[in-house]
Amino acid sequence: MKPSSASAQANPNIAFIKYWGNQSQELRIPVNGSISMNMAGLETVTSVIFDDAISGDTLSINGKMVEGKGLERVSSILEIGRRAAGIHSYAQVMSTNNFPTGAGIASSAAAFAALAKATVSALGLPWDEPAISRLARMGSGSASRSVPGGFVEWYVGESDESSYAETIAPAEHWALADCVAIVSASHKKTGSTEGHALAPTSPLQGARVADTPRRLELCRNAIRARDMRALAEVIELDSNIMHAVMMTSSPALFYWQPETLAVMAAVREWREDGLLAGYTIDAGANVHVICEQTSAAEVQTRLRNVPGVQRVLMSSAGGGAKLV
Amino acid sequence: MKPSSASAQANPNIAFIKYWGNQSQELRIPVNGSISMNMAGLETVTSVIFDDAISGDTLSINGKMVEGKGLERVSSILEIGRRAAGIHSYAQVMSTNNFPTGAGIASSAAAFAALAKATVSALGLPWDEPAISRLARMGSGSASRSVPGGFVEWYVGESDESSYAETIAPAEHWALADCVAIVSASHKKTGSTEGHALAPTSPLQGARVADTPRRLELCRNAIRARDMRALAEVIELDSNIMHAVMMTSSPALFYWQPETLAVMAAVREWREDGLLAGYTIDAGANVHVICEQTSAAEVQTRLRNVPGVQRVLMSSAGGGAKLV
Numbered sequence: 001m002k003p004s005s006a007s008a009q010a011n012p013n014i015a016f017i018k019y020w021g022n023q024s025q026e027l028r029i030p031v032n033g034s035i036s037m038n039m040a041g042l043e044t045v046t047s048v049i050f051d052d053a054i055s056g057d058t059l060s061i062n063g064k065m066v067e068g069k070g071l072e073r074v075s076s077i078l079e080i081g082r083r084a085a086g087i088h089s090y091a092q093v094m095s096t097n098n099f100p101t102g103a104g105i106a107s108s109a110a111a112f113a114a115l116a117k118a119t120v121s122a123l124g125l126p127w128d129e130p131a132i133s134r135l136a137r138m139g140s141g142s143a144s145r146s147v148p149g150g151f152v153e154w155y156v157g158e159s160d161e162s163s164y165a166e167t168i169a170p171a172e173h174w175a176l177a178d179c180v181a182i183v184s185a186s187h188k189k190t191g192s193t194e195g196h197a198l199a200p201t202s203p204l205q206g207a208r209v210a211d212t213p214r215r216l217e218l219c220r221n222a223i224r225a226r227d228m229r230a231l232a233e234v235i236e237l238d239s240n241i242m243h244a245v246m247m248t249s250s251p252a253l254f255y256w257q258p259e260t261l262a263v264m265a266a267v268r269e270w271r272e273d274g275l276l277a278g279y280t281i282d283a284g285a286n287v288h289v290i291c292e293q294t295s296a297a298e299v300q301t302r303l304r305n306v307p308g309v310q311r312v313l314m315s316s317a318g319g320g321a322k323l324v
Numbered sequence: 325m326k327p328s329s330a331s332a333q334a335n336p337n338i339a340f341i342k343y344w345g346n347q348s349q350e351l352r353i354p355v356n357g358s359i360s361m362n363m364a365g366l367e368t369v370t371s372v373i374f375d376d377a378i379s380g381d382t383l384s385i386n387g388k389m390v391e392g393k394g395l396e397r398v399s400s401i402l403e404i405g406r407r408a409a410g411i412h413s414y415a416q417v418m419s420t421n422n423f424p425t426g427a428g429i430a431s432s433a434a435a436f437a438a439l440a441k442a443t444v445s446a447l448g449l450p451w452d453e454p455a456i457s458r459l460a461r462m463g464s465g466s467a468s469r470s471v472p473g474g475f476v477e478w479y480v481g482e483s484d485e486s487s488y489a490e491t492i493a494p495a496e497h498w499a500l501a502d503c504v505a506i507v508s509a510s511h512k513k514t515g516s517t518e519g520h521a522l523a524p525t526s527p528l529q530g531a532r533v534a535d536t537p538r539r540l541e542l543c544r545n546a547i548r549a550r551d552m553r554a555l556a557e558v559i560e561l562d563s564n565i566m567h568a569v570m571m572t573s574s575p576a577l578f579y580w581q582p583e584t585l586a587v588m589a590a591v592r593e594w595r596e597d598g599l600l601a602g603y604t605i606d607a608g609a610n611v612h613v614i615c616e617q618t619s620a621a622e623v624q625t626r627l628r629n630v631p632g633v634q635r636v637l638m639s640s641a642g643g644g645a646k647l648v
Contacts, residue, residue, distance in 0.1 A: 204565065207528050241527065241572050258585045258632075261581070
């Protein structure tokens with residue numbers, strides 16, 4: 001066949017109800033459903049070129065060639081596409097982020113969502129959005145949520161077929177901001193893939209999973225009703241619950257740094273004083289502070305004044321993966 | 325009757341396996357068993373004088389008269405003694421601590437252990453140690469553990485009769501040190517009594533309680549075998565689990581301050597580098613770092629160098645409540 005290519009763009013997403021732990025580590029089928037918001041303005045663009053003339057898959061990220069595990073993970077996604085399309089050509093994959101990889105914003109969700117979207121298009125596969133979300137999921141669980149746009153729920157599912165994400169409200173539904181307090185740009189000691197594997201070692205993980213349907217409903221309802229106080233309360237609870245599991249696994253995983261705790265305390269105090277915002281923290285030290293756009297400038301100013309906050313990255317509800 | 329008096333001394337204790345949540349809030353019967361070490365050198369001395377000539381119970385702490393809830397709590401203990409002895413005399417209670425009340429070391433355990441011991445003696449009641457432990461428990465749950473000496477287990481029990489503490493190893497069994505990193509001398513926002521009442525609101529409390537027998541056994545075994553690494557691991561896990569429940573209750577209780585987290589991280593790093601120590605944190609911000617006496621000077625020096633540590637209070641395994 002002659003070379004065939006496609007390019008796609010996707011955003012990272014911030015989880016309001018977190019994903020932590022897998023039913024199937026290999027297929028990245030989670031133990032609980034999750035809800036997130038895509039982060040507008042932060043973008044990964046990935047191009048995929050299938051070409052008979054090359055002798056193996058290649059990967060470049062921000063212009064640097066990547067081999068080893070990073071390349072293997074990408075190849076496994078390409079391979080699923082190749083099998084479905086019945087071809088054997090290898091591919092060149094080129095990915096660039098417009099946000100610094102070292103800023104503590106997980107880039108894998110955006111990267112695998114863009115890769116899945118571009119791969120399916122380059123191969124001319126007639127796949128719908130859930131199928132592309134499932135493909136992205138195989139590369140990075142949370143990437144499944146960066147395929148649909150706006151506010152997204154990833155259904156826990158029982159199998160590869162039923163574990164995908166879809167939009168529960170479009171980005172326009174609610175003008176929310178994500179003000180990310182960057183307190184550390186250092187790489188996490190324990191990556192998410194290894195972290196998910198440790199989740200069952202916490203005596204609290206079972207209780208966390210069992211309680212998730214309740215939190216998912218609180219979060220869905222808060223989004224539907226555009227109820228900022230209810231959203232703030234449930235995202236903080238959910239974030240605290242995930243970190244509780246992390247801190248009580250064996251070995252214990254501590255992602256919070258002293259500055260993380262200072263920002264969390266500040267946000268709770270601001271809310272008591274009437275500034276409606278809530279925090280949520282992924283598997284890292286930075287604090288995502290969610291508020292309505294009308295409060296975003298005030299939140300940004302206050303965050304900058306919290307000792308230990310290096311800078312504040314601003315985002316808002318964004319769209320899904322799309323061809324570019 | 326003519327005035328009758330007694331004075332008793334007791335130490336605070338540091339819990340290795342924590343008490344958090346009650347089966348009966350009124351009787352302070354806990355939902356799980358706990359294990360602690362008495363803290364030598366920190367002392368509360370309490371004198372009780374039953375006297376027909378006074379018209380109500382009085383309480384002074386460090387020379388200052390106390391009324392309201394503090395006095396009521398003491399009166400309820402005196403009343404149990406009066407009923408058992410068949411008398412109606414009121415009592416003067418005078419209590420002094422040799423450690424600052426505002427230092428973040430809970431004084432209620434030592435205070436109610438000393439009060440129970442002195443009350444029983446002043447009234448001439450023929451009560452054994454478990455009965456005195458139960459009386460102390462009615463004033464402050466953890467006070468039950470400051471009645472017996474050394475390393476102590478408080479049995480969860482199913483009733484007032486069966487919920488008491490006893491020595492599982494004497495203080496001489498293992499030369500342990502408790503190096504308390506004082507990061508805050510401020511009073512806690514939410515006291516333990518209110519905190520215990522919030523425990524059931526955490527979705528993680530059930531799992532914490534269900535897992536406690538396992539942690540109790542790990543802790544008992546570590547003490548029996550004088551296995552410092554095993555002790556460090558189980559006390560950190562247990563402390564993390566209790567704070568996980570606190571942070572996920574409604575409202576969320578955060579006792580950790582940024583400096584608390586910094587000390588925790590330092591202790592874990594030191595252990596990786598071969599300095600055997602483990603942390604545990606009560607319902608406050610200060611960090612108790614447990615190690616063998618042979619490492620205590622090194623731990624103290626290192627703690628003083630952690631930014632945010634105001635001072636380091638040193639203690640070791642201490643005895644039980646005794647008459648003075």
